[in-house]
Amino acid sequence: MSQKMATRHAIAETLLKIAREDARIVVVTSDARGSAGIEGFFRELPERTVEVGIAEQAAIGVAAGLALSRKKAYVFGPACFYSARGFEQVKNDVAYTGSNVKVIAVSGGVSYGPLGSTHHSLHDIAALRAIPGIDVILPSDALQATAITQMLVESEKPAYVRVGRNPIPVIYEPQSRFEHGKGVLLREGKEVAIIATGEVVWHALEAAQLLLEVGVNATVVDMPFLKPFDQDLIVEIANRHERIVTVEEHSIYGGLGEVVLHCLAQGPSCSVKIIGIPDEYPITGTQAQVYAHYGLDSRGIQNAVLDFLQRMG
Amino acid sequence: MKTLMKKAIQLRMDLLQMIHRANSGHTGGSLSSVDILVALFYRVMRIDPTRPLWEERDRFVLSKGHSVEGYYAILADLGFFPKEELERYCRLGSFLTGHPTRKVPGVEVNTGALGHGLAVGVGMAIAGKMDSKPYKVYVLMGDGELGEGSVWEAAQVAAHYGLDNLVGIVDRNRLQISGYTEEVLRLENLAEKWRAFGWEVVNVDGHDLERLVGTFEKVPILAKKPHLVLAHTVKGKGVSFIENKKEWHHHVPSEEELRRALEELNRQLEELENDVSKDGYKTCNC
Ligand SMILES: [Mg+2]
Numbered sequence: 001m002s003q004k005m006a007t008r009h010a011i012a013e014t015l016l017k018i019a020r021e022d023a024r025i026v027v028v029t030s031d032a033r034g035s036a037g038i039e040g041f042f043r044e045l046p047e048r049t050v051e052v053g054i055a056e057q058a059a060i061g062v063a064a065g066l067a068l069s070r071k072k073a074y075v076f077g078p079a080c081f082y083s084a085r086g087f088e089q090v091k092n093d094v095a096y097t098g099s100n101v102k103v104i105a106v107s108g109g110v111s112y113g114p115l116g117s118t119h120h121s122l123h124d125i126a127a128l129r130a131i132p133g134i135d136v137i138l139p140s141d142a143l144q145a146t147a148i149t150q151m152l153v154e155s156e157k158p159a160y161v162r163v164g165r166n167p168i169p170v171i172y173e174p175q176s177r178f179e180h181g182k183g184v185l186l187r188e189g190k191e192v193a194i195i196a197t198g199e200v201v202w203h204a205l206e207a208a209q210l211l212l213e214v215g216v217n218a219t220v221v222d223m224p225f226l227k228p229f230d231q232d233l234i235v236e237i238a239n240r241h242e243r244i245v246t247v248e249e250h251s252i253y254g255g256l257g258e259v260v261l262h263c264l265a266q267g268p269s270c271s272v273k274i275i276g277i278p279d280e281y282p283i284t285g286t287q288a289q290v291y292a293h294y295g296l297d298s299r300g301i302q303n304a305v306l307d308f309l310q311r312m313g
Numbered sequence: 314m315k316t317l318m319k320k321a322i323q324l325r326m327d328l329l330q331m332i333h334r335a336n337s338g339h340t341g342g343s344l345s346s347v348d349i350l351v352a353l354f355y356r357v358m359r360i361d362p363t364r365p366l367w368e369e370r371d372r373f374v375l376s377k378g379h380s381v382e383g384y385y386a387i388l389a390d391l392g393f394f395p396k397e398e399l400e401r402y403c404r405l406g407s408f409l410t411g412h413p414t415r416k417v418p419g420v421e422v423n424t425g426a427l428g429h430g431l432a433v434g435v436g437m438a439i440a441g442k443m444d445s446k447p448y449k450v451y452v453l454m455g456d457g458e459l460g461e462g463s464v465w466e467a468a469q470v471a472a473h474y475g476l477d478n479l480v481g482i483v484d485r486n487r488l489q490i491s492g493y494t495e496e497v498l499r500l501e502n503l504a505e506k507w508r509a510f511g512w513e514v515v516n517v518d519g520h521d522l523e524r525l526v527g528t529f530e531k532v533p534i535l536a537k538k539p540h541l542v543l544a545h546t547v548k549g550k551g552v553s554f555i556e557n558k559k560e561w562h563h564h565v566p567s568e569e570e571l572r573r574a575l576e577e578l579n580r581q582l583e584e585l586e587n588d589v590s591k592d593g594y595k596t597c598n599c
Binding site (some may be wrong): 047048052057061062063064065066067069071073088089093098099113122 | 434435437
C-alpha cells in the first residue's frame with residue numbers, strides 16, 4: 001500500500017484512453033474541469049466535451065439529451081452538488097428516463113475537509129440508492145476505479161460513482177478483477193468482519209493490521225457497489241462471524257451500515273456496529289482530521305473493534 | 314389547412330374525453346397547446362411512427378409534461394401506438410401515465426417536473442451538431458414553467474453553443490395553477506428576456522395553424538442562434554366556459570360539462586365544414 005493515487009484521476013485518465021477508440025463517449029462538466037481532473041480530455045477531444053458553466057441542473061439535463069442521442073455521457077463534478085442541486089435531474093432525466101448518463105461525483109464525502117458542510121456529501125448513498133434505475137458505486141482505490149470505468153463504458157445503465165479528492169493508497173493489483181454488483185473479500189479473518197466502502201477501505205485494511213498486532217484476526221470486505229448490493233456476500237460473512245463493523249464516509253443514516261443491517265434482518269443474526277458520520281454537521285478540519293475525529297481512520301476503526309469485542313465479549 | 318383545423322378540433326374532443334374518462338388530467342393547458350402540437354406533428358416535424366427511434370427524426374420534448382392528453386392523442390392518431398390505449402389513460406397498469414414517459418412509443422424523455430425539458434433538448438441539439446445530423450429539436454414549455462431557474466441555465470447553454478437546430482416554444486396562455494402569471498410572479502417582458510439570453514424570438518398566435526406552420530418552417534431564421542417561439546394562446550382554448558379560467562388547470566369535466574364542450578366543438582367542426590374561405594390553402598397530407 002505504498003503507491004498513492006487519486007481515484008478521480010484514475011477515472012479521468014482511463015476514460016480518455018477509452019474515448020480515443022470509442023467515439024460515443026462525451027464529457028459534460030460545470031466549471032469543474034480542474035477538480036474533476038478532466039483538463040486532458042478537454043484538451044485532446046474538445047469536440048466531445050460540453051462545458052455548461054456553474055449549472056449542475058443543466059449539466060445533467062444536457063447529458064441526458066446527449067445520452068438519448070446515443071452518446072455515452074459522463075458528467076464530472078463535485079458530489080455535493082450533483083447529489084443535491086442536480087438531484088431531480090438525476091432522478092427524472094437520467095434514472096427514470098433511463099438515459100445512459102454516468103455521474104462521476106468527485107470530492108465526495110468530507111474530501112473538501114475544512115470547506116464545511118455545503119461542500120460535503122454525506123447523504124448521497126441514501127439519496128441515490130432510493131432511486132430505481134441507477135447504480136451507486138464507491139471505488140476504493142485507483143485500480144478498482146480504473147476497472148469500474150471500463151465496466152461503465154460497456155454498460156448502457158445510468159450510474160452514480162462517488163470518488164474522493166485526495167490521493168489514497170493503491171490496495172489492489174493491476175491484475176485484480178472485479179465483478180459488477182459484487183463485493184470483494186480482501187482479508188479472511190475470524191473474530192470480526194470489517195465491511196467498508198469507498199475511500200475508507202484502505203483504513204479498514206490498516207486497522208486489520210493493527211488488530212493483528214494485538215491478537216485479533218479480522219476479516220475485511222470491500223463493497224464498491226452500494227447498488228446493486230452484494231447481499232449474498234454479506235449473508236455469507238454474517239454466517240461466519242458473530243460481529244460485523246461497517247465503515248463509511250457517509251451519514252450513519254441510509255448508508256452502508258443500514259444496508260448491511262437490512263440484509264441481516266432477513267438472514268443470520270449478527271451484532272453490527274456502524275462507523276460513519278453521526279447526525280451532525282462535521283467538525284472543521286482536513287479530511288484526515290475529520291476521519292480521526294469520528295473514528296473513520298485505521299486507529300479509530302481499531303479502537304472501535306476492540307471496544308466492540310470487549311463489550312460483546 | 315382546413316383538414317388540419319378539423320384535426321385540432323377533433324383532438325380537443327378526444328382529450329376532453331380522455332380526461333373525463335380517467336377522472337384526471339390537465340384540461341386548460343392541454344387545450345391551449347393543441348394547435349402547437351398539431352402544427353408540429355402533422356406538418357413540420359420529420360418523424361416516422363413505424364420507426365420511433367429513427368436516428369434522423371426531429372425530436373420533440375414536452376417540457377410542460379402535464380399537457381399530456383393532446384400529445385398522447387396525437388401519437389395514437391399518427392400510429393405510434395393503438396388508439397384503444399387512449400381509453401386506458403391513467404388506468405392501473407396502462408403505459409399512458411399522467412405525464413409522458415418513454416414507455417410510450419414516440420416519447421423522447423420522461424417529463425412532468427417543470428424546468429427539465431429545455432436542458433434535455435439542448436443535449437439533443439448538441440448531439441445533432443456533433444454528429445452533423447440535420448434534425449431539429451422542439452421543446453414545448455409552459456409560461457408558468459419559466460419560473461424554474463433551470464430553464465434559464467439551459468437557455469444560456471443553448472445560446473453559448475449557437476444551437477440554431479433548437480426551437481423552444483412557450484405556450485403563453487398567461488395562466489398558471491393559482492392565477493394569472495403576471496400576478497403570481499411577473500414574467501414580462503418575456504420576449505426581451507429571451508432576447509437578452511441570446512435567443513431569436515418570434516411572436517405568433519398560438520392558435521393560428523397557418524402562422525404556426527409558417528413560423529416553424531422558417532427556422533433557422535438566424536444561423537448560430539437558438540429560436541424561441543412565443544406562442545400566444547388562450548388557456549382552455551376551444552370551449553367557451555373553460556377558456557381563461559384558472560380553475561380549469563386540472564379540473565375534470567363532469568358528464569354535463571363534457572356534453573356541452575363536445576357540443577361546442579362539434580358546432581365548430583360544422584362551421585368549419587361550411588366555411589369555403591378555409592379551403593384551398595396547401596393541401597394537408599395527414
Ligand atoms: Mg400557463
